[in-house]
Amino acid sequence: MANLRGKNVFMTGATSPFGVETAVALAQAGANLALSARNADRLNAVAKRVTDLGVQAVVCPADVCKPMEIERAVNLGRSSTGRIDVLVNAAGFKCEGPAIDAPIEDVQTSLEVNYLSAVRFTQAVLPEMIQRGSGQILNVSSVLGKRATPQRAAYSASKAALNAWTDALRVELAHTGVAVTLICPGRLEDQSEAKKTRFAMGTRGAAAAVVRCIRRPRREVVLTPAGRMLCWLDFLAPALLDSLLARVRKNESLINQHPDPSR
Ligand SMILES: NC(=O)c1ccc[n+]([C@@H]2O[C@H](COP(=O)([O-])OP(=O)(O)OC[C@H]3O[C@@H](n4cnc5c(N)ncnc54)[C@H](OP(=O)(O)O)[C@@H]3O)[C@@H](O)[C@H]2O)c1
Structure with missing residues (x-):
């Protein structure tokens, strides 16, 4: 299997x-x-970890809500590494709560971080990739961008925007040599923590999927069996899924209103 040396x-x-x-x-x-x-401190710690593995790393701090910082970060990355072969858009902002009174700031930040930042970074790196006739954009979305669930409206909407944009971009870039991949994880579980959840996938498995997608570009990957089930159910029986999600939501609300006194 080809490795990524030199990319x-x-x-x-x-x-x-x-x-x-x-x-x-x-x-x-x-x-x-x-x-x-x-x-920057956390970035330096990651950079140290990866340079210990024998590769080069450069830290390019940026607040993705600030276009000037994005431009500066991309220029720094490009000038330090020579060229950018692959862009992985994985910045994320999570927020939860009912759609009906979601704070507009949360809706806005979700769009800025989960959607617009990917647009901005992609537009910053694409001209050189198209000129070279090679490159890859990987957008890390979520299964919630394919099927929104209660309490995650703002997050889901921003990821749905990312999905739509990615689909359009992929087709626009056909025949340019630039591949576009959408990665939709279900729930991820931090492997540096001990806790285990039944429906989650470890971050290490998700990271391995990214590496596979760079070795052999795919148009879209949905991670976790529960994530795939959500997408299939939405495709086959969306109204049934609505009622299942509504029932889960109702049970959660009842539990929250009448918490178990023994807990
Ligand atoms: N965790 C899950 O279960 C799950 C499920 C499906 C999809 N995903 C997606 O997978 C990706 C990684 O998820 P995660 O849970 O590991 O992390 P996360 O908490 O969603 O992502 C946080 C990352 O984004 C950066 N970030 C946030 N706001 C930023 C801003 N304004 N400017 C620049 N960077 C910003 C954070 O770094 P700084 O704070 O240092 O800026 C951090 O590196 C995300 O895109 C997420 O939506 C996660």
Whole structure:
């Protein structure tokens, strides 16, 4: 299997549990990394971890809500690594709560971080990829972008926007040599923590999926069996899924209103 030696990967969201595991997996495959997020200390710690594996890493701090910082980060990544072969858009903003009174700031930040940042980073790196006739954009979305669930309206809507944009981009870039991949994880579980949940996938498994998608580009990957089931059920019987989700939601509300006094 071809490895990623000599490939330069620029990744946003590089300090999250998924981001760290992905950086390590990419470094183990031989890729050099440009790592972006806001927290420079955490970025430096990730950079140290991956350079210990024998690859080059550059830290490119940026707040993805600030277009000037995105431009600066991409220029730094490009000038340090020579060129950007692969862009992984993985910055994320999570928020929960009923759609009916979701704070507009949360809706706005979801769109900025989960959707617009991917648009901005992609537009910043695409011209050189198209000119070279090679490259890859990987957008890390969520199964909730394919099927929204209660209490996650703002997050789901921003990921749905990312999905739609990614689909259009992929077709626009056909025949340019630039591949576009959408990755839709279900629930991820931080493998640096001991807790285990029944429906989650480890961040290490998700990171391995990213590496596979760079080795052999795919149009879309849905991660976790529960995530795939949600998508299938939505495709086959959306009204049934609505009522199942409504029932789960009702049970959760009842539990919250009448918590078990023994807990
Ligand atoms: N965890 C899950 O169960 C799950 C499920 C499906 C999809 N996903 C997606 O997978 C990706 C990783 O998820 P995760 O849960 O590991 O991490 P996360 O908490 O969703 O992502 C946080 C990452 O984004 C960066 N970030 C947030 N706001 C930013 C901003 N304004 N500017 C720059 N960077 C910003 C954070 O770094 P700084 O704070 O240092 O800036 C951090 O690296 C996300 O795109 C997420 O939506 C996660």
